[in-house]
Amino acid sequence: GAGVSQSPRYKVAKRGQDVALRCDPISGHVSLFWYQQALGQGPEFLTYFQNEAQLDKSGLPSDRFFAERPEGSVSTLKIQRTQQEDSAVYLCASSFLGAGTNSPLHFGNGTRLTVT
Amino acid sequence: AQSVTQLDSHVSVSEGTPVLLRCNYSSSYSPSLFWYVQHPNKGLQLLLKYTSAATLVKGINGFEAEFKKSETSFHLTKPSAHMSDAAEYFCVVTLAGTALIFGKGTTLSVSS
Incomplete structure (x- = not known):
């Protein structure tokens, strides 16, 4: 399809497990963002890539969170030793141009992570 | 630093009546502003954006x-x-070179 694709759609992990969340951005989009949306809250910025370069990771809540985009296309958000507070919807978005430009973000449907 | 404040967490209207969702922003420089909508179990969708052209933006x-x-x-x-x-509904602000900053959201309910 032409949109941003995220997988899996739902993920249940036991506390302490590692998880990997995948994002396929729109082809040709330079920028890729990860956001975390807790229940009843707005999305909170995690990290931003421009092509393969991770230009901003100031939003990652701890060193258990790691993101990569090695070839400037698909991105993976990895969470190690998951904790209950990591339960949230993780949103990926891509845009044609760089962060802060007029280029709108296109969001995926998100991955709902539940840590039990 | 830039931020947005959505003044109402929940707005209820009747079908056919006007809608007003309020947003105030804080930014040292000229920001770009957006409204996004999120339907249940759906991705965020851009409603409209302001980019310093016309002050009245149609979405x-x-x-x-x-x-x-x-x-x-x-x-x-x-x-x-x-x-x-x-x-x-989410009000969103960004400056050049920075990521989008989302407000906490306003839930719009519409009754028949």
């Missing part, structure tokens, strides 16, 4: 927003609500 589905620098506001309006407008 999809009959929504519009007016940028008022003197009031640091960017309120979202629609003349006549439809049942399908029921969703979560």
